[in-house]
Amino acid sequence: MFKNGEILNNSIKIIDFIGSGGQGEVYKVQYQDALLALKWYYPKSGTKQLKKTLANLISKGSPNDFFLWPLALVEYNNQFGYLMELRPKTYKSLLDWVSLKFDMSLTSISKACFKLTDAFHKLHAKGLSYKDISFGNLFIDPNCGDILICDNDNVTANGINVSGLLGTPKFMAPEIVMGSTIPNTETDQFSLAILLFYILLISHPFDGALEANIKCFDESSLSKLYGTNAIFIYDKLNDVNRPVPGIHNNAINLWKLYPQYIKELFNNTFTLGVKNPAKRTRESQWRNAFLKLYNSLTKCSHCGMENIYDIEVLNTRGKLEPCILCNEEYPIAPRIRINNNVVVLDDEKQLFISHIKKSDPSNLSVIAEVRELNSEFYLTNVSKDIWKYITTSETINILPQQVVNLKDNSMIDFGLVKGEIRF
Amino acid sequence: MNNFRVFSDSAKGIMHENQDVGLAKVKANHAYLIVSDGHGGKDYIRSHIGAKHAVLALEAIFNDFASNYKNFDSINHAEQTLKEKIITSWRKLTIDHYINNPLPSYEIDPYKLYGATLLGVLLKDDYMVVIQIGDGNILALLENEDIVQYFKKDKKLVGNETTSICEINAIKDLHVKIVKLNVLPILIMVTTDGVINSFTDINDFYSLPKEVVMEIKSLGFNKTCQNFRQLLNDMVNKGSGDDCTVAILYNFSPTNFK
Ligand SMILES: [Zn+2]
Numbered sequence: 001m002f003k004n005g006e007i008l009n010n011s012i013k014i015i016d017f018i019g020s021g022g023q024g025e026v027y028k029v030q031y032q033d034a035l036l037a038l039k040w041y042y043p044k045s046g047t048k049q050l051k052k053t054l055a056n057l058i059s060k061g062s063p064n065d066f067f068l069w070p071l072a073l074v075e076y077n078n079q080f081g082y083l084m085e086l087r088p089k090t091y092k093s094l095l096d097w098v099s100l101k102f103d104m105s106l107t108s109i110s111k112a113c114f115k116l117t118d119a120f121h122k123l124h125a126k127g128l129s130y131k132d133i134s135f136g137n138l139f140i141d142p143n144c145g146d147i148l149i150c151d152n153d154n155v156t157a158n159g160i161n162v163s164g165l166l167g168t169p170k171f172m173a174p175e176i177v178m179g180s181t182i183p184n185t186e187t188d189q190f191s192l193a194i195l196l197f198y199i200l201l202i203s204h205p206f207d208g209a210l211e212a213n214i215k216c217f218d219e220s221s222l223s224k225l226y227g228t229n230a231i232f233i234y235d236k237l238n239d240v241n242r243p244v245p246g247i248h249n250n251a252i253n254l255w256k257l258y259p260q261y262i263k264e265l266f267n268n269t270f271t272l273g274v275k276n277p278a279k280r281t282r283e284s285q286w287r288n289a290f291l292k293l294y295n296s297l298t299k300c301s302h303c304g305m306e307n308i309y310d311i312e313v314l315n316t317r318g319k320l321e322p323c324i325l326c327n328e329e330y331p332i333a334p335r336i337r338i339n340n341n342v343v344v345l346d347d348e349k350q351l352f353i354s355h356i357k358k359s360d361p362s363n364l365s366v367i368a369e370v371r372e373l374n375s376e377f378y379l380t381n382v383s384k385d386i387w388k389y390i391t392t393s394e395t396i397n398i399l400p401q402q403v404v405n406l407k408d409n410s411m412i413d414f415g416l417v418k419g420e421i422r423f
Numbered sequence: 424m425n426n427f428r429v430f431s432d433s434a435k436g437i438m439h440e441n442q443d444v445g446l447a448k449v450k451a452n453h454a455y456l457i458v459s460d461g462h463g464g465k466d467y468i469r470s471h472i473g474a475k476h477a478v479l480a481l482e483a484i485f486n487d488f489a490s491n492y493k494n495f496d497s498i499n500h501a502e503q504t505l506k507e508k509i510i511t512s513w514r515k516l517t518i519d520h521y522i523n524n525p526l527p528s529y530e531i532d533p534y535k536l537y538g539a540t541l542l543g544v545l546l547k548d549d550y551m552v553v554i555q556i557g558d559g560n561i562l563a564l565l566e567n568e569d570i571v572q573y574f575k576k577d578k579k580l581v582g583n584e585t586t587s588i589c590e591i592n593a594i595k596d597l598h599v600k601i602v603k604l605n606v607l608p609i610l611i612m613v614t615t616d617g618v619i620n621s622f623t624d625i626n627d628f629y630s631l632p633k634e635v636v637m638e639i640k641s642l643g644f645n646k647t648c649q650n651f652r653q654l655l656n657d658m659v660n661k662g663s664g665d666d667c668t669v670a671i672l673y674n675f676s677p678t679n680f681k
Contacts, residue, residue: 103451302428302644304449326428328645347448373444373475374433374668401523 001025001040008076012038012083023153024081031083038074039153040081053156054082063122066115067149082153087139091148094135094195098202104142106306110294111145111364113196114287118362119149120192121283124185129158131183133191134168135198158185167191170204170226174274177227186277193269193281200258203251205270208233208241212248232270234263257324259296259310262289287362291354295343300330309335309344333370334377334406338419345379345406345421347372356414367414377406388413426676427454427546428639430648433668434655436617439463442539443615443668444474446482453489453547456670457481460559460615462538462587466531473517473537477588480512481554485545488552502599509541509554510594517589538589541597542613546672549604556597557585558616563608564632571608572629574598585616610636611672618655618669621662639673 002014015035016028024041041050054070062069070082092102104112116138123130131154139148166176167183173190175181197205206225214221223229231241233251243251255263265281273280296309305325309332314320322329333346338355349370353363367383380403381387387398390411398404398412408423429447436442442461448454459477461470484505492501514534521533529536540557553561553573561573586596610632622628638647651669658667 105451302430302648304427304429304454326644328428328643330645371479373446373478374431374441 002027008074012074014038021151028086029083035086036071036083037068037086038081038083041079043079046080050153051080054080054153056157057152057155058082060126060128063126063128064119066119066147067123067152069152087148087150088141090141090143091139091146092142094138094140094199097140098135098198100202102142104140104145106297106308107294108140108142108145109199110290110297112140112147113199114290114294114362114364115145115147116149116196116199117192117283117286117290119147120188121287121362123155124158124188124283127158128155129183129185129188130155131188132167132171133188133195134171135195136168138195169222170206171195172226173277174226174228174230175277177223186280189280189282190269190273190277192283192286193266193273196286197266197270200262201251201254203243203248203254205232205234205266206230206241207248207251208243210241212244228275230270230274232267232274234267235271236267237271257308259293259308260312262293265289284361291361292341295341297349298333298344298346300326300328302326302328302330309342311342331375333372334408334421334423336412336419336421338414338417345370345377347377356417356419378403379406379412385415387415426674428644428673428675429454429456429671430644430651430673431456431458431668431670432648432652432655433666434652434659436659436666437664440471441666442471442474443617443666444471444478445615445668445670446478447670447672448482450486450489453485453545454672455482455485455543455545456611456613456672457485457541457543458559458613458615458668458670459542460540460557460617460666460668462540462585466535467538467589469520469536470538472520473513473589474539476516476520476537477513477539477541480516481509481541481543484508484512485543485552489545489547498601502601505552505554505599506594506597509597509599510588513541513588532589532591534589534591536589538587540585540615541588542615544611544613544672546607546611549607551602551604553600553602554598556588556593560612560614560616560619560628562612562614562629562632564610564612564636565608566606568633570629570632573600573602607674609674613670615666615668617663617665617667618658620665621658621667635671636673639675644673 004014004016006014011031013030014027015030018026018028023045024039027038029036029038054073058070058073068084068087070084072083074081074083096102137149137151166172171191171194173187176183176187194205211225231238233241233243234255245252265285269280297306298309299306300323303323303326305323307323333344336343336345347370350366351368353365353367354361369380369382371378381398381400384400389396389398389404390413391407392409406421410421412419427449429449431445431447433441433443433445442463444459446457457478459474461474463470517534517537540559542555542559542561544561545552555561555574563571565571612632619628635647655667
């Protein structure tokens with residue numbers, strides 16, 4: 001619709017065309033000194049109601065930094081669009097993740113899922129719902145697990161549906177597939193669980209034997225597979241829809257990796273939660289589970305593979321499983337217990353504000369970093385506070401940027417809370 | 424990099440706290456081995472810290488190189504850049520430490536306090552980056568059972584003298600080589616000088632990589648690592664008495680590159 005170099009309203013210069021979708025086109029633009037993205041609606045999509053929605057979103061502001069949120073409405077030649085931040089190149093589409101085009105560590109996966117569930121927690125807390133959670137709208141930086149949620153122009157107050165949008169097939173909640181409701185917070189929670197299942201298992205929670213046996217997909221088969229009769233592939237009480245070897249290998253191989261507390265959260269949403277939206281896993285439950293997963297990650301010293309220090313396995317079997325990749329036993333790094341959480345102080349592990357401050361459970365600002373050298377473990381205080389390091393023989397201060405060599409049976413006093421270290 | 428297994432360990436010498444540092448890691452797309460030997464002695468009272476700085480500096484540089492370096496048109500230029508980066512980052516870490524922990528009555532170049540050697544190997548795709556300053560050994564065992572030693576002993580290194588990362592013109596003594604590979608080595612072994620000095624017959628040292636590979640094949644990697652830990656302790660107690668540090672990478676399915 002625009003040419004490179006064209007200037008809108010004497011202030012917005014079109015730099016380049018980025019892409020187009022069903023509703024409009026996106027351009028890279030310069031506004032004052034900043035490079036931004038401009039989404040411009042096709043005349044048929046740019047309704048008065050949508051303009052009102054956008055104005056409302058802009059005035060409410062972004063729930064947190066993980067949304068590419070509308071910043072300002074732009075009107076030009078009786079059409080309109082909005083400005084938002086550009087998506088940096090380091091972010092990759094989840095579509096590429098599910099087609100295995102890039103690799104991502106479990107550390108990045110757990111951080112990304114933490115951020116994703118927290119972002120929707122904050123969105124829903126503002127009384128808004130997203131309505132179209134699917135892998136087309138989520139981008140991840142695989143190196144650090146940062147996320148960006150795009151296409152936020154469908155977000156409206158919970159229970160109000162302006163665009164008539166119902167969501168993306170196979171991400172929609174059963175009650176939407178059956179046509180009995182419009183998108184809302186609880187349908188978001190269902191779609192979110194499907195998205196998480198895709199991120200963790202690179203497969204769909206309802207694609208099992210039943211789907212594999214269907215020759216032709218019609219409306220009645222779709223509502224059977226993904227509607228209120230949908231059966232979770234790992235339903236504990238009903239095994240008719242288990243994944244099929246050779247067809248659903250990701251679901252089979254990756255399910256084994258995850259600890260029971262993650263499986264339970266999927267199970268709640270995809271069994272009881274299919275018919276009863278109130279039984280679906282809440283965002284804060286997911287968030288806590290992903291922090292727990294991050295806490296438990298430990299790298300095999302032989303092959304570098306990330307493994308899960310699963311306390312339930314340790315308690316029931318007396319020892320951990322050998323490395324999932326090289327099948328060797330490997331030494332476990334020291335652990336720190338803070339409140340009721342156990343964090344493995346593996347090489348490169350970070351501690352966050354959320355670890356020490358119960359009232360700030362979603363804050364991932366880094367306060368400490370661990371390094372391993374010569375099989376010894378060192379912790380650096382990267383916060384601005386002075387901590388105490390308490391061993392059986394002495395108590396010393398850990399100043400900001402100071403490093404301590406960790407010893408068994410020692411303790412770190414973070415001020416707000418103490419952490420006990422065990423080897 | 425799933426075909427690689429790594430191991431590193433360090434045994435403390437008889438006389439002092441351990442001045443050696445060893446590191447071996449496999450990442451998603453690359454792997455590396457690094458060892459450093461702090462000089463010890465009264466002029467080098469912080470050499471154990473200097474050795475840590477050297478290892479951490481090189482690790483960061485290896486990780487950066489592995490994810491960002493693509494242009495092999497100018498290998499010489501890349502090698503030179505690596506040299507500069509290694510020296511600069513070590514000096515930065517070291518002077519920051521000194522400024523936070525100054526010695527009021529100290530009169531010589533503060534970097535000397537932190538003197539250390541540094542040896543490292545980065546393996547990615549079909550190339551290898553090998554770096555060394557000071558004594559120690561980098562050996563690779565090839566599929567045809569040949570042993571390659573990178574950087575023969577410097578002429579400068581007579582007796583117990585060693586070149587050091589702390590010297591003002593260290594960049595001249597720092598060897599950096601980017602090696603394009605036709606086939607990946609079976610085993611790479613990086614050791615501090617305590618290891619070779621603990622052998623009465625030097626040929627036994629050079630046959631170590633082959634023995635390790637045979638042991639891995641018969642006992643498995645984990646057991647071989649445990650045995651090597653014991654071997655390092657024996658080296659210290661019966662051999663040189665110096666710290667002994669090793670970092671090993673084992674490649675259980677060598678790949679031929681076209
Ligand atoms: Zn392993």
